[in-house]
Amino acid sequence: MEAAITRSDSIITAYRDHCTYLARGGDLVSAFAELMGREGGCSRGKGGSMHFYKKDANFYGGHGIVGAQVPLGCGLAFAQKYKKEDTCTFALYGDGAANQGQLFEALNISALWKLPAILVCENNHYGMGTAEWRAAKSPAYYKRGDYVPGLKVDGMDVLAVKQACKFAKDHAVANGPIVLEMDTYRYHGHSMSDPGSTYRTRDEISGVRQERDPIERVRKLIYAHDLATAAELKDMEKEIRKDVDAAIAKAKEISMPDASELFTNVYKKGFGVESFGPDRKEMRATLP
Amino acid sequence: MLGVARRRLGSGTVLGQLMQTLRPAAAPRTYSAAAKEITVREALNSALDEEMSADPSVFLMGEEVGEYQGAYKISKGLLDKYGPDRVLDTPITEAGFTGIGVGAAYHGLRPIVEFMTFNFSMQAIDHIINSAAKSNYMSAGQISVPIVFRGPNGAAAGVGAQHSQCYAAWYAHVPGLKVLTPYSAEDARGLLKAAIRDPDPVVFLENELLYGESFPVSAEALDSSFCLPIGKAKIERQGKDVTITAFSKMVGYALQAADILAKEGISAEVINLRSIRPLDRAAINASVRKTNRLVTVEEGFPQHGVGAEICMAVVEDSFEYLDAPVERIAGADVPMPYAANLERMAVPQVEDIVRAAKRACYRAVPMAATA
Numbered sequence: 033m034e035a036a037i038t039r040s041d042s043i044i045t046a047y048r049d050h051c052t053y054l055a056r057g058g059d060l061v062s063a064f065a066e067l068m069g070r071e072g073g074c075s076r077g078k079g080g081s082m083h084f085y086k087k088d089a090n091f092y093g094g095h096g097i098v099g100a101q102v103p104l105g106c107g108l109a110f111a112q113k114y115k116k117e118d119t120c121t122f123a124l125y126g127d128g129a130a131n132q133g134q135l136f137e138a139l140n141i142s143a144l145w146k147l148p149a150i151l152v153c154e155n156n157h158y159g160m161g162t163a164e165w166r167a168a169k170s171p172a173y174y175k176r177g178d179y180v181p182g183l184k185v186d187g188m189d190v191l192a193v194k195q196a197c198k199f200a201k202d203h204a205v206a207n208g209p210i211v212l213e214m215d216t217y218r219y220h221g222h223s224m225s226d227p228g229s230t231y232r233t234r235d236e237i238s239g240v241r242q243e244r245d246p247i248e249r250v251r252k253l254i255y256a257h258d259l260a261t262a263a264e265l266k267d268m269e270k271e272i273r274k275d276v277d278a279a280i281a282k283a284k285e286i287s288m289p290d291a292s293e294l295f296t297n298v299y300k301k302g303f304g305v306e307s308f309g310p311d312r313k314e315m316r317a318t319l320p
Numbered sequence: 321m322l323g324v325a326r327r328r329l330g331s332g333t334v335l336g337q338l339m340q341t342l343r344p345a346a347a348p349r350t351y352s353a354a355a356k357e358i359t360v361r362e363a364l365n366s367a368l369d370e371e372m373s374a375d376p377s378v379f380l381m382g383e384e385v386g387e388y389q390g391a392y393k394i395s396k397g398l399l400d401k402y403g404p405d406r407v408l409d410t411p412i413t414e415a416g417f418t419g420i421g422v423g424a425a426y427h428g429l430r431p432i433v434e435f436m437t438f439n440f441s442m443q444a445i446d447h448i449i450n451s452a453a454k455s456n457y458m459s460a461g462q463i464s465v466p467i468v469f470r471g472p473n474g475a476a477a478g479v480g481a482q483h484s485q486c487y488a489a490w491y492a493h494v495p496g497l498k499v500l501t502p503y504s505a506e507d508a509r510g511l512l513k514a515a516i517r518d519p520d521p522v523v524f525l526e527n528e529l530l531y532g533e534s535f536p537v538s539a540e541a542l543d544s545s546f547c548l549p550i551g552k553a554k555i556e557r558q559g560k561d562v563t564i565t566a567f568s569k570m571v572g573y574a575l576q577a578a579d580i581l582a583k584e585g586i587s588a589e590v591i592n593l594r595s596i597r598p599l600d601r602a603a604i605n606a607s608v609r610k611t612n613r614l615v616t617v618e619e620g621f622p623q624h625g626v627g628a629e630i631c632m633a634v635v636e637d638s639f640e641y642l643d644a645p646v647e648r649i650a651g652a653d654v655p656m657p658y659a660a661n662l663e664r665m666a667v668p669q670v671e672d673i674v675r676a677a678k679r680a681c682y683r684a685v686p687m688a689a690t691a
Binding site: 082096131159 | 384652659
């Protein structure tokens with residue numbers, strides 16, 4: 033996606049936002065620090081796993097309420113058009129969120145007002161533990177826009193994704209909203225408390241990994257076109273793993289946020305009102 | 321036998337209400353001396369099971385309640401036992417499925433709508449308030465809504481601002497709703513069964529961190545006819561120096577605070593509110609009239625919160641009995657931070673309750689000394 037767009041285009045997604053943040057130019061250390069709740073985190077430890085942002089790269093988070101990010105994304109598109117930026121917004125959501133009513137409300141308005149909004153359904157076929165056919169009467173998510181055109185894309189093929197996003201951007205800026213359905217998969221469970229194996233077979237998971245893994249496909253392409261040798265790729269992977277380990281180690285050394293941070297950023301403009309801790313006579317602060 | 325009589329009468333009739341408060345008299349069985357312990361999770365599961373068994377119009381709907389066995393395993397085993405017509409997995413569409421639940425209640429069914437957390441109930445709050453709470457009034461009694469909205473409420477651990485809010489004050493604000501907040505396993509069983517049998521919409525606020533906690537339960541509480549009255553608080557611990565009101569997880573904290581206070585010669589009376597709407601004003605006032613001092617404890621944001629209402633209830637009925645200003649312990653007045661150290665500062669801790677109780681007790685110091 034990033035290869036097809038610029039940092040002036042906006043991206044907004046739900047809670048599976050760690051890699052989106054990195055792709056928008058976020059660094060490993062601040063990502064890990066945020067997960068650990070350290071002050072060096074991208075949200076200074078106050079947002080957490082589900083709330084990564086990078087406003088200077090037009091990445092608007094990081095949202096915990098399923099579906100909410102889609103009307104927000106259409107709002108970003110509204111502002112882009114209002115300000116005549118000739119940019120577009122990619123609002124990402126999952127197959128679980130695809131049934132949310134607010135999507136259709138926002139899509140209707142986006143179509144009426146020709147907003148440069150691209151709704152991207154990352155269809156990994158499961159909403160937590162519920163398979164798509166049990167949640168959607170029509171799991172053809174690219175068609176769910178009805179009067180809004182939609183494209184189905186092999187989400188595990190990086191070049192297909194790039195082409196689709198390029199096409200979508202051109203379309204959205206010129207004509208208004210479009211839906212992209214990215215056919216993809218989730219290897220792990222929904223969250224730390226979901227083993228991910230009670231609602232599907234391990235064979236299914238390993239089958240997808242073997243046949244459709246996007247990184248493995250890129251590896252095959254690289255070999256096929258003699259762009260690098262196996263040894264070179266292995267070295268690259270070793271380097272990357274080292275970088276990641278180093279970033280984790282560095283993040284662990286960053287301190288937790290200072291106690292005063294409890295009261296910062298409640299408002300942009302606090303008018304000097306007071307805010308309180310659990311025992312208001314013990315802990316209070318003036319909001320600037 | 322009494323249980324059967326209760327169910328036949330239902331809780332809609334006066335006699336039914338009376339039967340609900342009667343305790344089984346000479347039950348023809350021996351109770352084991354050792355107290356059995358069950359978790360809150362088991363308590364809720366057994367309550368759901370028993371009420372679904374007793375009344376075929378009771379059904380459960382929500383995300384992952386069926387095949388997944390419940391996001392927190394509260395509904396474990398129910399799909400297998402009652403089938404997909406009565407245990408329904410919904411898509412992630414709170415506004416839609418809550419409206420559907422309320423509509424089903426209009427037409428005589430008794431739905432239990434589960435929210436994975438009450439944070440998500442905000443997507444459906446129009447139906448809870450405008451479609452459920454107000455219907456009996458607007459229709460002059462024609463359309464009553466025997467529905468239960470249940471799920472975890474308040475802060476869990478490290479889930480951030482959008483997943484940690486307490487909605488007790490929000491829902492308790494609305495006439496037409498009943499709002500219950502169980503603490504122990506006995507509370508969970510008795511209040512959920514009462515909620516399901518109640519003919520009005522009940523918001524049942526559980527707590528994720530309490531699900532795994534075990535509590536001793538009496539044989540009476542384990543009986544399938546067991547029910548707790550709605551609108552009645554429980555004195556968890558008798559005391560004479562200061563009243564501490566709390567609900568849900570904070571009851572445990574208040575009890576710990578009472579232990580610490582006892583060592584310092586302060587005898588705290590801990591009230592487990594159990595019911596936020598109706599609020600047991602009588603019990604709270606009776607306690608304050610005895611102790612003359614009050615500390616309210618809640619997890620939610622302080623402004624316009626449950627403690628504010630309790631304070632007013634006492635000022636209105638027992639002002640002359642107060643020997644000290646009412647103290648309020650609540651969640652910090654900020655969105656819930658993610659970092660563990662900030663989160664700890666944003667949620668009431670036992671020491672906050674102890675400190676406030678001590679302030680309430682030493683307030684008798686002459687004003688000159690504090691100048």
